Amino acid sequence: MKVIGLTGSIGMGKSTTAAMFRDAGIPVYDADAAVHDLYDEGGAAVGPVGEAFPGVVKGGRVDREELRRRVLGQPDELKRLNAIVHPLVGRDRVGFFKAAEASGADMVVLDVPLLYETGGHANVDAVVVVSAPPEMQRERVLARPGMTPDRLDAILAQQLADAEKRARAHYVVDTGRGLEHAQAQVTDIIAKLRT
Incomplete structure (x- = not known):
């Protein structure tokens, strides 16, 4: 079973592209959704994150916005958070792989x-x-509720530059040219991965 990593900076259209793989019948593991579940009421990260970052657990769940404020632009704090969350996500991903194998999937996508x-x-x-052009990326992200240019810049500072990601990729999906073009690229990538 081939394992495909799907990535892209904020506002590039990664979620939409992941849905295209999913619609093609390929199991997709969404790391962000897994973290969201871990932070939700009863989630395995609630206790340890609450201990490490007092005040971020409210109503039995991690307040993601409060946690974001605590770690954004704070590399040591982010590293401490990742040391708690990454192993929990890893365990969750093992279950995903087992289910995909049991279903006979020939490939999976890790978003x-x-x-x-x-x-x-x-x-x-x-x-x-x-990927998408930088001006389109900014427009998409700044249209999100609560997003500001400063916050976007802080997020981008933690991410590898888009040009570097594209240079290192095996495949690039350009979402700047519309959904139809992106869908055609995804279909082509799937066909190439199956050869």
Whole structure:
């Protein structure tokens, strides 16, 4: 079973591209969704994150916005958070792989925003990077509720530059040219991965 890493900076259209793989019948593991579940009420990360970052657990769940404020632009704090969360996500991913194998899948997609930044690219057979022009990226992200230019810049500072991601990728999906074009690229990538 081939393991495909799907990544891209914020606002590039990665979630939409992941849905295209999923619609093609390929199991997709969404790392962000896994973290969201871990932070939710009863999630395995609630206790340890609450101990490490007092005040971020509210109503039995991790307040993601409060946690983001605590770690954004704070490399040591982010490293401490990742040391708690990454092993929990890893355990969750094992279950995903078992289910995909049991279903007879010939490939799976790991949707991981910080694939290169965390070294995850070393554990996949191919990397697909989702990209769009920088002005389109900014427009998409700044349209999100609560997003500001300063916050966007802080997020981008933690991510490998788009040009570097594209240079290191096996495949690139350009979402700047519309959904139809992106879908055609995804279809082509799947066909190439199956040869």
